[in-house]
Amino acid sequence: MSFLEGTLTTIALCWRIERCDGIALGLTDHDRDLTIDGLVHRAAPGMTPSAIRRSDGLDADTMDITGALTSAAITEADLVAGRWDGARVILFAVDWTGADAARVPLGIGTIGAVETQRGGFTAELRGTGAMLEGPVVELTSPECRAELGDARCRVPLAARRRLLRIVASAGQRLTLDAVEPSAGAYGGGLLRWIGGANSGLRSAIAGSDGASVTLRSEPPLAVAAGDLVELIEGCDKSLATCAARFGNAPNFRGEPYLPGIDLLTRYPGA
Numbered sequence: 001m002s003f004l005e006g007t008l009t010t011i012a013l014c015w016r017i018e019r020c021d022g023i024a025l026g027l028t029d030h031d032r033d034l035t036i037d038g039l040v041h042r043a044a045p046g047m048t049p050s051a052i053r054r055s056d057g058l059d060a061d062t063m064d065i066t067g068a069l070t071s072a073a074i075t076e077a078d079l080v081a082g083r084w085d086g087a088r089v090i091l092f093a094v095d096w097t098g099a100d101a102a103r104v105p106l107g108i109g110t111i112g113a114v115e116t117q118r119g120g121f122t123a124e125l126r127g128t129g130a131m132l133e134g135p136v137v138e139l140t141s142p143e144c145r146a147e148l149g150d151a152r153c154r155v156p157l158a159a160r161r162r163l164l165r166i167v168a169s170a171g172q173r174l175t176l177d178a179v180e181p182s183a184g185a186y187g188g189g190l191l192r193w194i195g196g197a198n199s200g201l202r203s204a205i206a207g208s209d210g211a212s213v214t215l216r217s218e219p220p221l222a223v224a225a226g227d228l229v230e231l232i233e234g235c236d237k238s239l240a241t242c243a244a245r246f247g248n249a250p251n252f253r254g255e256p257y258l259p260g261i262d263l264l265t266r267y268p269g270a
Helices: 076-081 128-133 239-244
Strands: 011-018 024-028 034-036 039-043 062-068 088-095 103-117 120-127 161-170 173-176 190-193 202-209 212-215 228-232
Touching (some): 024 034
Parallel strands (some): 024 039
Antiparallel strands (some): 011 024, 190 202, 190 228
16 A cells, blocks of 8 residues: 555545435545545545554454534534444554555444534444443343344234324324224334434334324424324233234244242342
């Protein structure tokens, strides 16, 4: 890589950020925009990475990315709303003159904790080694550990997704333009915002009743009548529901009859 060996280096740091909703953003610390692999990396002199800590052990590699909220692509409202949570980040160095097309990979990972203060933000970038910090095996539980519709559950969700519109909203409670297919069908499910200010975000559903659903937390941004949403049915993860409602007891991923830690306290007269 000739641009690293010359007496006068022409190094530019670049970030490629891919959000979970499919939007990709390119940034560079160079003083002009660079086009790399068809993506325009906008000049962002305020974007600076901390020292990259790499190790050959099992500790998770981390670094921080600090920048000013001056770009329309990265706003404080989007950061607070969680649009950038879990985004995939690729950090690399290039020759800004274009004479050398090689790239030097510096880091790859996902965005973790994000802090905003005084018109700027700091985002933690966690490397792939962070996955080793999770549990190796699952813990037993009376409830199902699979998610409705995933590879272990195997319940098809095609007929359990519906596009609806918001009629009214009050805090965590939303009124829709159609009633649920069965009592409590959306409880424990997911609401995806298709239109409106919250477009691209997801909200967990605590419960449903007729044409209304109650979210676990208020939507990050304002909700307007007519906003389009997708509702995905949920499951309370009990064996009874799995068998009666979904006919999926063979794929139940829990141990409802396994004695708990309170077994020793179960004696006559207790």
